[in-house]
Every structure is written in C-alpha cells, then in structure tokens.
Amino acid sequence: MNTDIENLFKDTVLGHPVGLFILFFTEMWERFSFYGMRILLILFLTAPMMSDNPGWDWPREHALALIGTYASLLYLTPIVGGWIADKFTGYRIAVIIGCLVMTLGHAAMAFDTTMSFYIGLALLVIGTGFFKPNITSIISEMYKTRESKKDGAYTIFYMGVNAGAFFGMMLCGYLAENYGWHWGFGLAGIFMLLGMLQFMLAHKIFGSIGDKPGRKEEVVLEHTPNETNVEIVEEMQAEIKLNPFTTFDYVLIVLSSIGGLLYLFNDPLDVIYSMSLVPFEIGGMSGTNIVILAALAMFLVLLITRIARYLPIVRDRLIAVTIFALFTVFFFAFFEQSLGSMTLFASDYTDRSLTGNSATIFKIIDGLLTTIPLIIITYVIALIFKKTFTKIGASNIVLAIAFVGVWGLVIFRLYDKFSQTEMTVDATWFGILNSFFIITLAPLFSKWWESKYNPSAAMKYGIGLVLLGVGFAILSYGASDIPPGARTASVSMVFLILAYLFHTMGELCLSPLGLSYLSKLVPARMIGFMFGVWYLAIAVGQKAANTMGGMIDKISEAYSLGTFFLIFAVIPVAVGLISMALNPLLKRLMHGVR
Structure with a gap:
C-alpha cells in the first residue's frame, strides 16, 4: 500500500496527488446531480397541473412528507454501504456501484410517470449509500503516510462538494423552471453518468488503494511486516473484548x-x-x-x-458525543428548511421580478458568480491534463466533455438572462447561496478556529444554533406583513439572501466540526457504532425538518407565515443558549479534548 501511495504523490497538482482531483471531480458531478435534482423536488411536486410547466399539484404537506423520508434514508443507507465496502467490495468498486445505481435513478426520474419517479428515488437512496461513505474512505487511505496534508486534502475535496452543488442547482434549476421538469432531472442524470465514466477510466491511477478487502490485507502484510502491527491488532482485539x-x-x-x-x-x-x-x-x-x-x-x-x-473517562466522552448528537438533530431539523419551506418561500412569497438597474446589477453579479469559479476549475483541469493525459487519457476526455457541456449551458443561460430587459430570478437560484457563502466564508472561519479565540465545542454549537435562529428571525420579519392564509406574496429577496447568509455561518460553526469531535472523543472500538449514531441523528433531523415544514399551511392559515418562521427562530436560539450554558459540564465530560 505504501508503494501505491508513494506513486500517487509523484504526480502532484497544487501540492496534492492527481488522484485527489479525480475524486474531486467525481464528487463534484455526483453533488451536481444530487443537489440539482433535490432542489427541484418540492417545486415539481407542488407545481399546478394547469400551468406552463405542470407538476403533480400535491399539497405542500404531502410533498414534504415524501421528501422527509427520502432525505432521511440518504443518511441511513451509507451505514450499510460502508459496511459492504469494508467487508466485500472495497471502496472503489462501491463508488462505481453507487454511481451506476444513481445514474439509473436519475434516468428513471426523467420519465413523467409516478412509478418511474418512485423507482428513481429508491435507486438514488441505494446509490448514495454506496457512494457517500466510500469516496471519502479512499482519500483517507491515500493520505495514510501524509497525515499532515489530510486537512488540506479534505478542504479541496469539500470545495468539489460545494462547486457541484452550486452548478447543479443553478443549471438543473434553470432548465427545469424554464423548459420543463424532465430537462432538469435528465441533466442531473447525464452528469452523474459522466462522473462515473471519468472515475472508472482513471481507476488504474490508484493502484491497490481502495481495492477489495482481501487484497488490501495482503498488501499491508507485504509492505509492513513488523511486530508493531501485531501489537496493534492484539490491542484492538483486547479493547473489543472489554465491551x-x-x-x-x-x-x-x-x-x-x-x-x-x-x-x-x-x-x-x-x-x-x-x-x-x-x-x-x-x-x-x-x-x-x-x-x-x-x-x-x-x-x-x-x-x-x-x-x-465503559470506564469513567470513555463513558463521559461518549455522553458528550450523545449530547452533541442531540444538538445536531435540532440544527438539521431547522437548517434543512432550505430545500422545503424556504424554497416554497422563494417560489411563492418572494418578489423575484427585476427591471432597470436592479436587473442589470443582478445580471453582472450572477455572471461573475458563475464564470469565475468555472475559470478557476478549468485551470485546474488544464494542470491535470498535463500530468495525466498519457496515463488516463480517456478519463481526461470524459472530463473535458463534461466541462464543455457546463460551459455551454452557462453561456446559454447567461445569454438568455442578458437578453431579457425584464427578468425573473429562478426560485432555485437561491439554493446556490449556501454553497457560495460556504466557499467564501470557510477560510475566515478556519482562521478563527486556528486563533487563540477558538471557542469550545459547546460554544461553537451554541453560536451555530443562534445564527440559524437569527436567519429565521429575518425571514419572519420579512413575512410579517403577509396576511394569514395567503398563498402568494411579494417580499423583497433581500430577506431570503440574508437568511441564507446567517444559516451558512451557523452551518460553518457546527456541521464540519461534528465528525471531527466524534473521531477525537470516541474510542476505536466504538467508532463504527457512534458514526452510525451520528448519521442517525442527521437522518432524524432531516425527517423532522420536513415534518415541521409540512405544517407551513396550517400555521400560516391559523396565524401567519411570519409566525411560522418565528417558531423556527425561537427554538434554535433557545437550544443554542442551552448549549452555551452546558459548556462547563461538557468541558468536564470531554476530559481535555478540544
């Protein structure tokens, strides 16, 4: 295994092996298709049948009940997919299986039938289970002898996640809202297919990294046959016997x-x-x-x-992890309104019409937001081509085809927007704000965590939940003049943009840190079980988010839409203050872990 890792690090781009960028673009296309499709779900299911772009005309409660179950399962199947890869297929084969199954899922959703829609959702849930945990496991294996570079690798990889989400929601949303839902669902499937082909055609660059479990064990024994390994195995077995x-x-x-x-x-x-x-x-x-x-x-x-x-110190740390998992449930139960009630707010209650100078300013900002990231990524692709074209030329060609397609769609979209004197901002456009704010603000938060002002874990959770509540408070204020029971309104889009800003800052305080604290606090013999608990916490949060979001009509009719969002403001702030109040207790339970 060490030989394969050394070979990978011989060809580097921006200080990291080319293999990292193969994974970067595979993840980017998967997130492109995943978020591109997911942003459409609530709009498609609730769109009137008698319209220029007919949907299923479901009540909002019905749509959010289905979306909640779908979103929850997306965080449960990776527990099974990771176990299958560890025991049978290896990480690389699992990633390919996931890509193939998700491609079939997107293809099914492109057909306008009820049965194909449900089959598509089921295939996406299964495919995500194979893909999600195992592509990050390949990175972990790649950097086994380069631990100091692992944080940078995951940061680059995380940019791929957000770049894919950004372009997926923008382009799939644009085609779906302006030309038909099946165009948006179909586009997601095309890029999922290209991502799979690009990864498959580049497989030999990884050597035995991410290979089947049997072969990995042989390589480890071949390259590191020493007494230390035997001692580690015996220690792990002894730990397992403890509990x-x-x-x-x-x-x-x-x-x-x-x-x-x-x-x-x-x-x-x-x-x-x-x-x-x-x-x-x-x-x-x-x-x-x-x-x-x-x-x-x-x-x-x-x-x-x-x-x-468990022994007292381990027991205390596991109690701390459990408390953080509970806060995670609360966070995602409210944060995930972004693809439910907040998307409905963008579609039905936000003034998205622009004219004159406001339209011109938006077009310029939108053009810069779209093209600058693409130019940067295209430059990285050029560097990759120089290093790898003789080795994985076919994979490079598929990657080039994908980016020519993205550039073509971006240029077509910008031309369409700039040719309009009066324009309407797509409801799905607001979904890209989270990815944009993450990319721009993540370096600032990273600097904060590295400074002497780095807050404790409980304080970070508290700040994140409070910022989440502030975002909903802004939405509540913006919706305060909407009368009870109103199905449409024209609230300024500034309120929605500010809400996404505060929600993203809350996410940066909490979401990326959860798994980091878990890995520090949980003993090796318990890590698999507690990762399952963590994903379960997110799954519960996802279901709770859409169950509560499904109450939008009942609450807004009985009280007002402003009251609906006010509830979503008060609860996270209250829970965040509880987290801050528990800071001394949680510090004691963590026993020195920061």
Missing part, C-alpha cells in the same frame, strides 16, 4: 431499526394515500406513533446500556 456487543444489544439494534424504517415508509403512505402499514390504535394513539416511540425507547436503552459499560 462486546451482546445478544441483547443486537436485538435492540434490529428492533429499533425495523421500527424506525417502518415509521419512515409509513408516514408518507399515511399522509399522501391514507394507507397505513400499522393500522391499529392503542388508547387513542395511532400505530405509527406507537411504533416510533417504541423504536426510540429501545434505541435509548441500547445507547445508555452500552455507554454505561
């Missing part, structure tokens, strides 16, 4: 998983089709609520009993 999973643990895992999945599938069936997988009541409580409460109770018993069996 093994019992039969009772496994029973709780299975039963709580079944209960949780039953709830996820039953909720949209019940809301949309008035069907139930658990058609019974006990004491006036529905079967759905009984199942989810029972699943939650069993999971809490599992978590408490396992943590209680």
